[in-house]
Amino acid sequence: MTLNEVLQQRLAERRQQNLYRELKTLDRAPGPRARVDGRELLVFSSNDYLGLASREEVIAAQKAGAECGAGATASHLVNGHLDIHHRLQQCIAEVTGREAALIFSSGYMANIGTICALLGRADNIVSDRLNHASLIDGARLSGANSLRFAHNDLAGLERQLQRATSRGGATLVAVDGVYSMDGDLAPLAEIATKCKQYNAWLMVDEAHGFGVMGSEAYPLAGSCALAGLSQEQAPVVMGTLGKAVGNAGAFIAGSRALINFLTQFARPYIYTTGMTPAVAAGALAAIELIRDEPQLQGRLRVNIAYFRRRALQLGLPLQASASAIQPLVLGCENNVMTVARELQERGFLVGAIRPPTVPLGTARLRITLSAAHRVEDIDELLGALQQILQDAGVLDK
Incomplete structure (x- = not known):
């Protein structure tokens, strides 16, 4: 087989496993909001924890x-x-x-x-x-x-x-x-x-x-x-x-x-x-x-605490994380991709993390919080997540 034939075969296998990764194109570094592939989304996937990339x-x-x-x-x-x-x-x-x-x-x-x-x-x-x-x-x-x-x-x-x-x-x-x-x-x-x-x-x-x-x-x-x-x-x-x-x-x-x-x-x-x-x-x-500006760290801590308190009240399957990284482990790659796509349709960008980045059976939504997020931003995300997961049968209605 030629090199291209081997590569195409391996890429096809990755697509069949629902593990194929695709680039998203942003018009600039995201704040809490960004234009992604031409559409404005509320971003919960960035590692810009203190909002300094756009300061x-x-x-x-x-x-x-x-x-x-x-x-x-x-x-x-x-x-x-x-x-x-x-x-x-x-x-x-x-x-x-x-x-x-x-x-x-x-x-x-x-x-x-x-x-x-x-x-x-x-x-x-x-x-x-x-x-x-x-x-x-x-x-x-x-x-x-x-x-x-x-x-x-x-x-x-x-x-x-x-x-x-x-x-x-x-x-x-x-x-x-x-x-x-x-x-x-x-x-x-x-x-x-x-x-x-x-x-x-x-x-x-x-x-x-x-x-x-x-x-x-x-x-x-x-x-x-x-x-x-x-x-x-x-x-x-x-x-x-x-x-x-x-x-x-x-x-x-x-x-x-x-x-x-x-x-x-x-x-x-x-x-x-x-x-x-x-x-x-x-x-x-x-x-x-x-x-x-120590208040930057303070705002991030407030947002983390608020997200966790509200997410637990809603029954979301949180992990034991006190950091800005808040994963929701859904297990199945198909479920994670479906939920991530539905979130994007509703105006949210959240990372869908699958093997080999994480172990098999632990595919997850990787929600990251920033000091730049408002309480209203977090409430919007949690409301969308609750409805999507209820519709998918992951949460009780």
Whole structure:
């Protein structure tokens, strides 16, 4: 068979399984509303948790950043590291309570680059089974002995740490701080205790925690700060700039030694053109806004609490999530796609998540909330969901 024949066959199989993914075209980055394929919809699928992707101050900062150049022109280590990059890294280190930070072009590159720099075939990586794909791929590409444990299962984690210890070599424990498809948090304090007991290093992916949660001292720092973990307890922290920060790119934060090491050995950092100055300037402005306007996080917390209270009153099948990610697990791919299409017909854009992104039998609507949503927006969505699920026989009338 030719290449095209093989590809068409595999694509046909995916369509038959109702797993085929299709692009939606928006005219601009969504606020709570957006024009999608020419039609205005109320958006509950964005990771722009604080509504900063459309803030005038952030856009203005990006425009000003472009005056430094349309692109960085080379990798950071050649001549692509500009003053705006330096300032962004300093700001990230400050708000995360770490000694230093290193920016990457994406969270995927940050996770793969860090894991592959830290580990080799003689080492071990212990991972939660529901980790993000970038952590999974980093584990595979590193060549390290990969050991996995059931989601948030501390006993399972300890068993794998014991196996890793008996094998020898360094051990890295990699987990999401907030899980992107379930919205629940890792028990980081307990995981850090296990890591200390077995002399393992803890790496936390803060993609969905950075900017929206933290501690009194470090309110932006994410789930690690919320759990009270120091740099010593969580020595490797990855965060993205494309979610709560409303921009693009990512970072690793940790000790000065860690950042110096990654600068020398993280191949996706070394061999990639530096982050564009406009993106760096926009990200810096957004982080400063989050720091200076704590009411943004407050509004998001209010919206999450309101959504959960009303959804539970209506009998919707919520998961145990206190984050902006509120999944409704419907199980069947056909049901999820039917409900998502019906929601879109009624004016709502909600993510329909199916395998392989989530395990078989756990297809879901992934509802994401933003500080920019109004209570009226949430009520409209819940009313539509209640009626659609009642008509489908999922809820009692």
